[in-house]
Amino acid sequence: MSSAHQLDGVSQLQQAKAAATAKIEAARARRIIRLKQAKDEAKLDIDAYKQEREAGLKELELTLGQSNTDSDHKIGAFTRYEMSNMQLLYTQNKEAALATLLREVLTVTPSVHRNMRL
Template identity: 30%
Template sequence: MAAQHSQGIQTLLEAEKEAAKVVQQARQYRVQRLKDARSEAQKEIDEYRKAKEAEFAEFQSSHAGTTQNVQATIDKQTETQLQAISDRYATHKDTVVRKLLDRVVLVEPELHRNLKKRE
C-alpha cells in the first residue's frame, strides 16, 4: 500500500508540475497577446495620425493661397489710402499753415469782457 500511496503522490506531483506548465504557458500566451494588441493599436494610431496630418496639410495648402491673396489685397488698399492721405496733406498744407500763422500772429487786442462791463 505504501508503494501505491507513493505512486499516487508521485502522480499528483507530476500533475501539479504539468498544471504549472499549462498555467505558465497561458500567462505567456496572454502577455504575448497583450503585446500584439498594443503594437497593433499603435500601428492604427500611427496610420490615423498620418492620415489626419495629411488632411491638415492639404487644408493648410488650400487655404494658404487665399490668406496670401487677402493679405495682398489689404496691402494694396492700405497703400492706396496712404497715398490719398499724402495727397490731401500736400494739397492743404499751405492753407493750414497760413491759418495757424494768422491765428498766432494776427492778434486783435481787446479788453476782457469783465472789464467792458465796468465801464
C-alpha cells in the same frame, strides 16, 4: 500492494501537478504574447491616428496661410491707396492751410478780457 498503489498515486499526482504547472506557464506565455500583440496594434493605431491628425493640421495651416497671404496683399494694396490719397490731399490743401494759419496768427484784434473790470 497498498504501498505500491500509494506510490503510483503519488507519482500520478506529481505528474498531474507538473502537467498543470506546464499548462499554467503556457497560458501565461500566451497571455504575455497576446498583450504584446495588442500593445503593438494599439501603437500602430495611435501612429496612424497621429499621422492623420498631423496631415489635417498641415492642410489647415496651408489653407489659413493662404488666407493670411491674401489678406496681407489686400491690406497692403489698401494701405498704399490710402497713403497716395492722403499725399494727394496734403499737396492740394497745403497752401490753403498755411494761408489760413498765417492769417489767424497775424490778424490780432485787441480787446479787453471779459473778466477785467474797468
